[in-house]
Amino acid sequence: MKLPITDKFLMDVYDILEGGGDIIHFLFRRRRTMSDVGRDREDPRIKRYIRDLSREQFSKLIYHLKKNNWIEVKSLKGHKTVILTKQGVDKALKAKFKSDDQKKTKRKDKKWLMIIFDVPEKSKVKRELLRSILKNLGYKLFQKSVWITPYDVSEKTEKALQFYTLDNYVRTFVIEEIR
Numbered sequence: 354m355k356l357p358i359t360d361k362f363l364m365d366v367y368d369i370l371e372g373g374g375d376i377i378h379f380l381f382r383r384r385r386t387m388s389d390v391g392r393d394r395e396d397p398r399i400k401r402y403i404r405d406l407s408r409e410q411f412s413k414l415i416y417h418l419k420k421n422n423w424i425e426v427k428s429l430k431g432h433k434t435v436i437l438t439k440q441g442v443d444k445a446l447k448a449k450f451k452s453d454d455q456k457k458t459k460r461k462d463k464k465w466l467m468i469i470f471d472v473p474e475k476s477k478v479k480r481e482l483l484r485s486i487l488k489n490l491g492y493k494l495f496q497k498s499v500w501i502t503p504y505d506v507s508e509k510t511e512k513a514l515q516f517y518t519l520d521n522y523v524r525t526f527v528i529e530e531i532r
Contacts, residue, residue, distance in 0.1 A: 359418060359423070360447075363423055366437055458504065459505065460505045464528060492506075501528070
């Protein structure tokens, strides 16, 4: 599956800012800017956009990202800086889940993961977000509020639940077999 260039760009910015370190530490830092990684133009992921897109195409990409409130461009210490907004992080994570779809592997122990959740009615937005995350991670609806997957996505599930503060509503189980 080919990702739209906006999703790919947001994923690359997210990966640069993540720096390969602990995702939870990165996500809860106050600001996420391209200046966090020093000379962003030297990064091969950014160089690719500069090389492959004309100046006009790149400007349109940045305009589109700003218009959708996925990034902010500010001047910090005399340099233009890209700031990934909360919506931008959400979009990048969803794109990352979609791109990881092709890399999903079934668990070697042949066990399944099962998620049971109970999100209160007053938190309907969180419930819809949780369903979206589970779908993107490859879970399938087993029963109402019960989702299962044969894929090895427990770490990604845990990180997503913590990031969106959904872990209080969710119980995770490892199932040996489904009859």
